[in-house]
Amino acid sequence: MKTISLIDELKSEIKLLKAQGKSIGFVPSMGYLHEGHLSLVRASIKKTDCTVVSIFVNPTQFSPNEDFKKYPRDIMRDTEILKKEGVHYLFTPQTSLMYPHGYKTFVEVRDFEMKLCGRSRPNHFKGVCTVVLKLLNIVDPDISFFGQKDAQQAIILKKMGQDLNLDVKIEVFPIVRDKDGLALSSRNTYLNAQQRISALSLSRSLREAQRMIERGERNPEKIILRMKEIITSTPFTRIDYIEVVDIETLDPLPVINEKALIALAVFIDKIRLIDNTIICIKE
Ligand code: AMP
Numbered sequence: 001m002k003t004i005s006l007i008d009e010l011k012s013e014i015k016l017l018k019a020q021g022k023s024i025g026f027v028p029s030m031g032y033l034h035e036g037h038l039s040l041v042r043a044s045i046k047k048t049d050c051t052v053v054s055i056f057v058n059p060t061q062f063s064p065n066e067d068f069k070k071y072p073r074d075i076m077r078d079t080e081i082l083k084k085e086g087v088h089y090l091f092t093p094q095t096s097l098m099y100p101h102g103y104k105t106f107v108e109v110r111d112f113e114m115k116l117c118g119r120s121r122p123n124h125f126k127g128v129c130t131v132v133l134k135l136l137n138i139v140d141p142d143i144s145f146f147g148q149k150d151a152q153q154a155i156i157l158k159k160m161g162q163d164l165n166l167d168v169k170i171e172v173f174p175i176v177r178d179k180d181g182l183a184l185s186s187r188n189t190y191l192n193a194q195q196r197i198s199a200l201s202l203s204r205s206l207r208e209a210q211r212m213i214e215r216g217e218r219n220p221e222k223i224i225l226r227m228k229e230i231i232t233s234t235p236f237t238r239i240d241y242i243e244v245v246d247i248e249t250l251d252p253l254p255v256i257n258e259k260a261l262i263a264l265a266v267f268i269d270k271i272r273l274i275d276n277t278i279i280c281i282k283e
Contacts, residue, residue, distance in 0.1 A: 001086075003090045003092060005092045005097075007093060014052075022049040022050050023048040023049045023050070024139065024140065025044030025045070025048030025141060025144075026052045026141035026143070026145065026168075027040045027044055027052070027144075027145045028054045028144070029056075030055065030057045030186065031074070032074060032189070033082070036183075037147075038081070039173055040145040041082070043145055050088045052088065053090055053091070054091040055078055055092050056098065057073065058127055058131040060123070060130055063124070072186050091139070106127075106130045107126065107129040107164075109125065109129055109163070112125070112155065113156060115152065115245070115251075116241060117274065118152070120240050120265070129157065132157055136166065136168055140168075142168065142169065144168050146172050148172050149176075149275075149276075152250065155248070157170055158170050177203065180200055181203035181207070182199055187271060187273065191268060195236055195268045198234045199266075201230055201237060202266055202273060202275040204230055205228075205230040205264070206227070206275060209227055209262050212226060218256045218257075220252070224242050227242050227264070236269050239264070240265035240266060242262075242263075242264040244262050245261050245263065247278060256281065259280055262276060262278075263275075
């Protein structure tokens with residue numbers, strides 16, 4: 001595996017690979033890798049000739065009051081993990097290279113970015129879209145791999161790809177969970193033992209929602225109420241949102257018909273965690 005931190009150097013390597021007819025797979029990440037990231041890496045290795053992983057903690061997607069500074073980082077450990085997986089290139093650009101002095105350009109996917117997580121993280125998706133578009137322009141992949149864990153992010157990036165006529169194929173892979181149901185996240189390292197137990201209420205509430213729907217419940221209000229009960233009866237929790245929305249528009253559904261995204265964000269003390277599930281009703 002070759003580690004590259006210069007944009008022009010990576011671009012030249014990619015050009016050479018493309019001239020040899022090689023397909024490029026790309027997994028953007030903020031590092032502190034776990035099995036969720038690695039599921040995307042493995043998919044990329046399986047589906048393309050050459051896999052590029054980027055590790056870049058993107059400052060423009062964090063608000064000033066968020067955890068940019070203390071976001072977990074361990075580039076040595078991540079490098080070893082990616083080598084073992086058989087990744088071809090690790091891209092680790094410096095912030096000053098991605099956003100040099102005088103940087104001015106940002107990408108917005110209007111409306112979508114004000115829904116769900118966007119309400120409490122107003123500039124988050126603008127930062128995500130901007131950095132992902134920059135990375136896609138640098139890596140020029142055939143396929144880029146994203147996780148369902150960040151459901152809104154995946155939907156917004158697909159919309160950006162469509163609206164801006166990007167050639168890249170955006171593929172989304174299922175949420176990887178710990179054995180106890182907790183969705184893997186680099187931020188789980190912030191949780192102490194008691195908080196981690198409380199964090200299990202997120203996936204527990206989603207499983208209960210699924211059960212209610214299997215038993216015939218179609219009213220989002222009733223499902224959300226039950227999920228709230230489960231989460232608020234657990235210590236340290238504060239709900240940011242729980243919503244049942246259309247999987248394409250992210251608009252709240254008055255009734256669940258065929259498909260729905262149930263998404264939530266919950267603070268465990270000061271640690272904000274997200275989780276979701278997609279409901280498909282086969283009648
Ligand atoms: P991050 O490093 O948090 O920016 O995540 C990089 C990519 O990994 C994103 O596409 C995430 O959606 C994906 N990802 C993060 N956690 C998980 C998980 N538990 N299961 C599947 N994909 C994940």
